[in-house]
Amino acid sequence: MKSIIRYIRGYYRIKVPSRHKIRVANILLHNGIENWHEESSEEGDLCFCISEKDYKKLLYIIDKNGTEVYIVYRRGLPSVIASHRNRAGLLAGLFCFFLIIILSSFYIWDIKIVSDTNINHNEILANLKALGCYEGTFVPSLDFDDLCIDYVNKHDNCSWISVNVKGTVAEVEIREREIYSHLPKEVPCNLVASHDAVIEDFQVYSGKSLVEQGNVVKKGDLLVSGIVEKKDQSKLRLCHAEGEVWATVDSELRVEVPFDYKKQEYTGQEWEKRQVRFFNFTFPVFSTVPKKKENCTHLTEYGDVVLFDEIELPLTMEKEVYRQYELKDARYTKEQAQAAAEHLMENKFAAELSGAQIIKISTNESVTDTAYILTCSVKCRMNIAKPVEIQTN
Amino acid sequence: MNRKKKRVAGRLADRFELPEGMFCETAEASISGNSEFCVEHCLCILKYEREEIWLSVPRFTVKIYGECLTLKSFFLKSVAVRGRIKKIEYEEKPGGKR
Numbered sequence: 001m002k003s004i005i006r007y008i009r010g011y012y013r014i015k016v017p018s019r020h021k022i023r024v025a026n027i028l029l030h031n032g033i034e035n036w037h038e039e040s041s042e043e044g045d046l047c048f049c050i051s052e053k054d055y056k057k058l059l060y061i062i063d064k065n066g067t068e069v070y071i072v073y074r075r076g077l078p079s080v081i082a083s084h085r086n087r088a089g090l091l092a093g094l095f096c097f098f099l100i101i102i103l104s105s106f107y108i109w110d111i112k113i114v115s116d117t118n119i120n121h122n123e124i125l126a127n128l129k130a131l132g133c134y135e136g137t138f139v140p141s142l143d144f145d146d147l148c149i150d151y152v153n154k155h156d157n158c159s160w161i162s163v164n165v166k167g168t169v170a171e172v173e174i175r176e177r178e179i180y181s182h183l184p185k186e187v188p189c190n191l192v193a194s195h196d197a198v199i200e201d202f203q204v205y206s207g208k209s210l211v212e213q214g215n216v217v218k219k220g221d222l223l224v225s226g227i228v229e230k231k232d233q234s235k236l237r238l239c240h241a242e243g244e245v246w247a248t249v250d251s252e253l254r255v256e257v258p259f260d261y262k263k264q265e266y267t268g269q270e271w272e273k274r275q276v277r278f279f280n281f282t283f284p285v286f287s288t289v290p291k292k293k294e295n296c297t298h299l300t301e302y303g304d305v306v307l308f309d310e311i312e313l314p315l316t317m318e319k320e321v322y323r324q325y326e327l328k329d330a331r332y333t334k335e336q337a338q339a340a341a342e343h344l345m346e347n348k349f350a351a352e353l354s355g356a357q358i359i360k361i362s363t364n365e366s367v368t369d370t371a372y373i374l375t376c377s378v379k380c381r382m383n384i385a386k387p388v389e390i391q392t393n
Numbered sequence: 394m395n396r397k398k399k400r401v402a403g404r405l406a407d408r409f410e411l412p413e414g415m416f417c418e419t420a421e422a423s424i425s426g427n428s429e430f431c432v433e434h435c436l437c438i439l440k441y442e443r444e445e446i447w448l449s450v451p452r453f454t455v456k457i458y459g460e461c462l463t464l465k466s467f468f469l470k471s472v473a474v475r476g477r478i479k480k481i482e483y484e485e486k487p488g489g490k491r
Contacts, residue, residue, distance in 0.1 A: 021441055022439070022440070022441045025438045025464060029437065029438065029467045029470060029472065032468070032469050035466070035467070035468060038464055039463065040443065040463040040464075044442070
């Protein structure tokens with residue numbers, strides 16, 4: 001630490017001939033002049049370092065005595081500045097460098113989504129861009145509180161979002177909304193049965209219940225009404241019915257996979273397009289993509305430009321690959337058709353019986369000349385309440 | 394007057410079992426092996442050679458003999474001598490002169 005301070009203040013290395021060294025040593029001793037790195041040469045000369053300020057003091061004293069001292073060298077920040085005094089370009093460059101660094105810290109260089117979310121990252125970035133937050137945005141011009149509120153209000157799939165600017169990187173934390181009802185709370189609605197079922201249990205949070213335990217309901221039957229009477233029974237009012245109606249459901253899911261299908265086969269023809277994106281500007285680098293292209297798949301890869309594995313530049317390399325394909329007639333074997341049917345059945349299960357507690361399940365397969373058919377009979381317990389908007393016009 | 398002060402300081406130091414340097418200015422010296430010799434309250438440097446360094450301290454002249462002797466620090470009346478020290482001599486100044 002001491003040596004850093006000495007460097008900043010600047011210091012001299014002084015050489016005193018042997019005939020004067022006792023006098024100079026005594027001057028230093030009596031005048032409280034700090035010195036360091038003292039050395040005696042073979043010839044008896046005394047060498048030491050003193051600060052620039054003390055050197056002036058020493059010179060003032062020894063001038064009176066006629067003592068000789070010699071400067072061996074001058075070191076420290078003042079000497080560096082003095083030696084570069086005439087290099088205006090260097091100073092201007094340094095000034096520009098720091099100015100650019102400071103100015104660049106006012107812009108968003110990169111947006112990173114740090115939360116583990118199922119929402120597509122590109123979708124989030126596009127939504128933020130629509131609200132004025134994108135690479136190259138001037139940070140002081142953004143009100144991040146308003147941005148987050150606007151985002152949540154405009155996008156139903158998000159329940160909470162936070163944008164934190166760390167240096168030049170905007171870190172986005174986002175939480176998905178668990179959608180129980182697709183309808184906003186202010187919209188009046190009824191709850192109807194989503195499946196044919198036998199009601200086991202129900203809880204109504206708002207609205208008027210129209211069913212009881214043990215009732216048999218058909219798909220579309222009204223379970224909870226959103227039309228309720230006022231307390232004085234004078235008028236009716238509309239409300240957003242909310243509740244859970246748990247029922248035993250017998251459902252049959254059917255999947256049919258035809259043996260003959262169209263297969264997508266790549267021809268080997270491939271086109272590439274590369275471009276560099278800097279903030280909001282895109283610069284094409286090269287492209288082999290023809291203007292007319294049909295039956296192509298399109299894939300875009302994004303790569304950040306990183307210096308020394310540490311410094312992330314606000315440059316993005318975009319690589320677009322177009323691969324041509326042709327549709328050919330193909331035929332599944334029985335095993336392939338079965339695998340495809342099972343995959344489709346899984347998706348259908350997730351879509352239609354999501355959140356259901358399975359009580360009993362049985363499967364049946366049948367093969368015709370043209371298709372493989374997989375049927376699944378399921379007995380389960382699930383919430384069958386489905387909100388349906390009340391049309392008021 | 395000076396002698397009287399020193400006598401009083403000596404008595405106080407004896408009574409309170411404290412170093413005499415706490416009551417009046419006397420040289421305080423410390424030696425680290427035979428390579429370093431430090432003196433506080435050094436008045437001036439009388440001789441500075443590679444084999445011989447003489448220091449003036451209150452009441453004494455300290456003579457240090459050895460090889461490759463150098464003054465490593467001479468700042469705020471504190472002097473450090475480094476080198477191969479062979480002999481240290483205390484020579485009382487005539488009449489207890491400072």
